[in-house]
Amino acid sequence: MDWEPLLLTFKLALVTTLLLLVISIPLAYWLAYTKSRIKPVLETLVSMPLVLPPTVLGFYLLIAFSPSNTFGNWLNEYFGLQLIFSFEGLVIASILYSLPFMVHPIQAGFSNLSSTIIEASYVLGKSKIITLFKVLLPNIKPSLLTGIVLAFAHTIGEFGVVLMIGGNMPGKTKVASIAIYDEVESLNYDAANWYSLILFIITFSILLIVYLVNGGYLKRFWK
């Protein structure tokens, strides 16, 4: 069996999750505390990947990133970035596709915190940034963990977006979910079964760990 698609899948999920975390914390913070009128619009956009067929997202990204288009051409000329049929393109598509899975738990975490602890930090002379890192984030650890794991697992499970924008290039864009499809197409059920089984076990374990940690089972066990 070829391990490359599996390794590529986890590399993609890892990079995507890390970048998503950096993007989602400020975004979720803004969504949780803003009184701006454009909030509903932004919330809708963030949630769109939940309901939109992945192929729609993939299709538009494919059009946008295509070098024959202005935007794709500009990316190519100024940054030397070719985003279709490349790993970088997959990362960007995955970030968009998994955005709600990271933003929603973090936003809910912020919203559920009592606003008086934020005010308490302000009247103690602490800036918004210090309050965010020392007070808010440490108190929403379960939400952060949920966001990280859901985004990671969701990226592992994506298929449509990847297929549209990445194609099926071994070592570059051929992730596990595509490899499974590929093997089934060539009637190679044995290999397809192995990929599937490995994905099944890994995603099950990851989710189980989240529920164990957030449910406090591990703490009780250690005590």
Place this chain on the structure above:
Amino acid sequence: MIHIALQKKLTAANGTMLLDININIEQGKLVTLYGESGAGKTSIFRIIAGLLHADKGIITVHQNTWLDTDKGICLKPQQRKIGFVFQEYALFPNMTVKENLLFALEKGQDRQIIKELIDIIELGELQNRKPKNLSGGQKQRVALARAMVRKPEILMLDEPLSALDTKMRAKLQDYILKIHKQFNLTTLLISHEIGEVIKMSDHIFSIKNGKVVKQGKPIDVFSTKQVSGKFQFSGEIIEIKKEDVIYVITILIGANFVKIVADETEAQTMAIGDKVIVASKAFNPLLQKIN
């Protein structure tokens, strides 16, 4: 001297209400805002702290301007030197008692103050506990200590004791008075417990519908005419009972019941739940209704 003049439209449960106050507070005094809930006391506090914006207003604290809407001055909460104790404690759940206090330190501030506060407020045994493992009274003591770390000019207490039982209240009141004197603070307190107000305050502003309706020394504010009592307590009427030609009125003072005899005309002006002052001149205790 602290000068506070504020105007703000508030949306209350029964329509809008205009908060409109103009008060002066002497330095070093313990001053209470007294009034029913919804009267605007907490909003006044939040505006002083910079957590809420006034429509129009001026706040000057010892010659420093904190707020002047005409000149466009409005210091951020971070820039106002206040100690704020919230009704619901607002301790940081991720930090231990000691870490809560350490968090409040300013850059380069001497840590000595933490030790001092832990001693004064007797937090020694609790310092490594997380807030979730503390009782209400303990949490409030930590909140009080934390508010003092920056050595604020004004200490503000928003109904700090309302969730505590009578015994714990008395103890906390003593801690607050101790801190108030020791650090030579100007302290603002919100309370609607007459007993507490009378025990603690130098001066009272009685607030109703966003306006100051009465102010002065506690006893002046609460009694309609001056009583020169030898002793006096405030309490609440629990029971009014007719016995033959007289009435026996039972009053709860602190945790004690007191029975006092009243004649019919007196008894008719009283109702269960009324706040009263029990005072005695020479032999017979006097009863007087307080607003």
